[in-house]
Amino acid sequence: MTNRGAAGVDQDIEKQWVALPAGIRTQVDGFVLQDRLMQAIKLVWEAGRVQGVGLREAQVMVHLRYLHFGDRVARTPDDPIDLDSLATLAHGIRGRVVAIEAVWDGDTVHGWFVNLLAITDEPVGQKGLATIYWSAAERALDGADTGGLHHPSAAAATRAGTALAEHLGVPFHFASPDTPDDDAPRWRP
Template sequence: MLCARKLFEAIVLIRGDNGPQPPPGLYEAQELLYARRAELDRLGLVEPEPPPPTTEQLIEKAAAVTAPVVAIEALWDGDTQGWYVCIVAIVRRPGRDHDRYDQVLLTALRHGSDHRLFTGQVPPWPEAQQGTDQGQAVARALGVPFHFTSPDIPDTDLSRWWDTAEADGQGPNSDAPSRTSS
């Protein structure tokens, strides 16, 4: 499983009934499996990461969205492995997080785990730069605005495009700082 980059499935196995007893905690299991995967990687046994989608592929994916696309947004998200940047198409239809707008995921960009923080590899965040570059290109191709509130600092509690004056046409409805560009 580790050779196929299936970390979550490996965690389930190591913490299951057939694993060591008592089972390791989640973080302990994760650290054990990171170390083992690094060893397998040094031996050349781990499948390479699939390449991220090209800008052209993202433009095609965004153009295929059936709801009206009103903006392209890059935003931070995270999981047990670390931070990553999502590029989403904001569409005009009620959604889970807003009564007038929803989002369609175009891609998620991750350039390594949060172990980079401890080794001094980040910041800068290469996935933020890639998200900005590709997001702006997709937005230009569709003729819609691009929005990325915080390309420099990962955070999930920030304003979204739909919180901007451009989204509501009446002025900002959020006190949070916003960085929007076309």
């Protein structure tokens, strides 16, 4: 891509989109309408390589298709993080819940996000309760105070995890709420 500004880049992307075979464009649009972002990007990237479409161009192209379809995209629903839903999920876990833990994770699609986990013993393990992405966290917080945390996912996870842990009478652990760190120390009894 050249550095000619957004309008020029959008025109280049549009030309690359139109140059893709109709069948590929139809399949990409199908993936977008089903909110299957990674499959759409992969298809554009693989099909467009011969005409010089790189990964970044494929991402922008698919993003523009999402914008094109807007509300018609069947978005993947957010995991619920209200106390009633989390408590119901926690009570349905096999084994005794001994802690609630928030841990960072990340990927190229969502950036950093937080997984809210129930830690169990007998059997020893963990069960995912919710994945809290930035956009879902902003919706859940709805303008509420983040408690000084900069990442909305950390604030929403701390709020939901603390409430659930208090409800269950177990500790809440979040080793690195201020800084995304997927290598932060995990909870130990």
